[in-house]
Amino acid sequence: MRGAQTIARLADWAAERYGDEEALVFGEERWTFADLRERVDRAARAVIARGVRPGESVAVWAPNSARWVVAALGAVAAGAVLVPVNTRYKAAEAADILRRSRTRLLFTEHDFLGTDYRALLAESGEELPLLAGTVTLHSADWPAFLSGADGVSAEERLARTAAVDPDDTADILFTSGTTGRPKGVPTTHGQNLRVYDAWARTVTLRRGDRYLLVNPFFHTFGYKAGVLACLLHGATILPERVFHADTVLRRMEEERISVLTGAPTVFTSLIHHPRRAAHDLSAMRMAVTGAANIPTALIEEIRSNLGARSVSTAYGLTESTGVVAICPPHESPRTLARTSGKALEGTELRIDAPPGEPGEILTRGGHVMRGYLDDPEATARAVDADGWLHTGDVGVLDERGFLRITDRLKDMFVVGGFNVYPAEVEQVLRGHPDVLEAAVVGVPDPRLGEVGVAYVVAAAGAPVDAAGLTSYTRERLANFKVPRAFHTLAALPHNAAGKVDKKALRRSAENTTTR
The missing domain is CATH 3.30.300.30 (ANL, C-terminal domain)
Structure with missing residues (x-):
């Protein structure tokens, strides 16, 4: 992790470290880490050719795919700030995020589940004065976009990448907006690499793992605990566009998947699938899930029915770079089900209540955002003068410092x-x-x-x-x-x-x- 320093350098660093090992599999595409680095380099040069300057925003509004990874990492390697956009958003919601993040270039899709995102924006009449260009990832747009790389030298791209500092903003993810309009959360290169190196080591992600990414890339669980963690630790990225239990079980068998992360419903769907037993899932080694409360039986079934001997649970939010606490896989099924483990390495965690009583969960450390995008008042409400992030979640700490989530303050x-x-x-x-x-x-x-x-x-x-x-x-x-x-x-x-x-x-x- 120390060698990468920034996400801008991550593809280059991973190619040097893992070389000809398999980095990404999607459809007919099978790339080594060296192959991925070449594609990211070309995308970065094409982004520069489009006139995107360091610190400007590039958004991706598209489902998981190999080109999502290349476009995102290419933009960041060119010094841009990545803005992933939720694929469920309607035109007005997406346009609001593109305006507030001052997006200059948008990567999207012309056909995902019957939706043409570019047409959706155009027909909506939403004004996007700063958006200078749109590229659809799986159309003739993509090779035309990449052809622009021919006008930018490798030296210029490497200089762009080298100029990025660990304290520079790497991405802006937007909260889910359950209590109002989504808030933009900028996080830095250094924050992301530190958090997901620690996350990966705790859950035991390792070199050679084959990681099926069903979590959407617009979410920290998909992009950061998926793509970034794989590049840091030499695991193979296998994107899945949409979760369908039939497809996932087949792919788990065919691709010898060893790692799967997702919400409890992902695992419940697979465990209760009528044809699960017909699939060879013997390569499965590790699973990560998380929720306020998980049935102990589900942890036991992930181990027995899906074969994941290492099961971890975790808790986090966008404002904490996606992670607050992790329960390591060696804990008992009851502990994994009832708690989210201890504070992320190098961070602090406390409850705003007397010992043993439920109260608001507060966390402090290098994983906490510096502030919401252009919203100092909301920032002041979320992060106090002593640096504690007020999560809005309710929990209890046990005598070992393990966190049990009881609920959201607003849901009580x-x-x-x-x-x-x-x-x-x-x-x-x-x-x-x-x-x-x-x-x-x-x-x-x-x-x-x-x-x-x-x-x-x-x-x-x-x-x-x-x-x-x-x-x-x-x-x-x-x-x-x-x-x-x-x-x-x-x-x-x-x-x-x-x-x-x-x-x-x-x-x-x-x-x-x-x-």
Whole structure:
């Protein structure tokens, strides 16, 4: 990691270190680290030819692919700031981010799940006065764009790359906007490399691993814990455009995948897939997941049914460069399921409450953002004068310093004067044999102030009985925590960041008459 110093130099450094080892596999493309370096160099020279100056922003609004990696790393190698854009965004949402980040060049797609992003922007009428050019990655645009590299020398590109400092901004990722308009979070080259070197060492990512990247690259879990971590530690990058359990199981077998990371639902879908046992998953070695509460059985099933002997859980947010705490794989399934482990190496973690009591999670260190993009007031609210980032999440630290997430401050609701943290109730519901997924929200109640309403996804073929779930939760929780009503859904709604959309569930609950 020390040799790379900046993400701008990372492809060059990885080529020197790992050379002819396999770096990236996508479709028919199979590149060594040396091949990847050549492609990144050409893309960087093409970005320079487009007139992008050091410190200007280049955005990528596209699904995971080999060209996403090349375009992103090429832009950063040219001294630009990378702005990944969520592929679920509509034109107005994407345009807002492009304007606020002052994006000069946009890489996108002309056809992803039936959407032409460039046409979407053009037809929206959104004004983007600073956007000087758009390149669609999988069209004739791409070779035409790369041809511009012929007018820029290798020496000019290397000088651009060498001029980038570890303290320079490397990227701007935008928060999911669950509490309002997404906020831009700039992070530096040095921050990213330090955090994901430590992350990779803790979860045991190693040279020669074959890492299937189903997490979207517009998210830290995809780009940083995926692409950057692989380049730092010599693992093979295998991008997946869209998560489909059938496709992923087939690719895990064919490509001898050893590493998979994702939300608990990714692993649940694979474990419960009717044809999972027909696939040879013997190469699987390592898995990483994370959520407020995970069933202990899921950790055990990832190990037994998917073969990942090393399972880690983690917790983080965009404002902390994606990582706050990691639970290493040698811990017990119960510890991995119930906690997110200890603070990231070289950082601090504390709870704003008396010892043993739940309170807001605060973290401090080199992983914390310097501030939101052009928003000093929001920055002052998030990071206090002593450098502590106020995460907005609620948790408890045990006697070993292991963090247990209990919920989001904004998701907590009060029933008759008693605080209820939905994640605790959801954990209990997921322990029921007929429940695959669960989400709980608070809604107004004239007598108690608020009450809980639960939404559940049934396990395959299992009927979900509201009276039975009421009895089940009453046996395990205080009465005030028991949901007033239960609703069965085919799937939980998710927002553009892939998180359960509790705003939508609250609206649904408030519009439904409950007993």
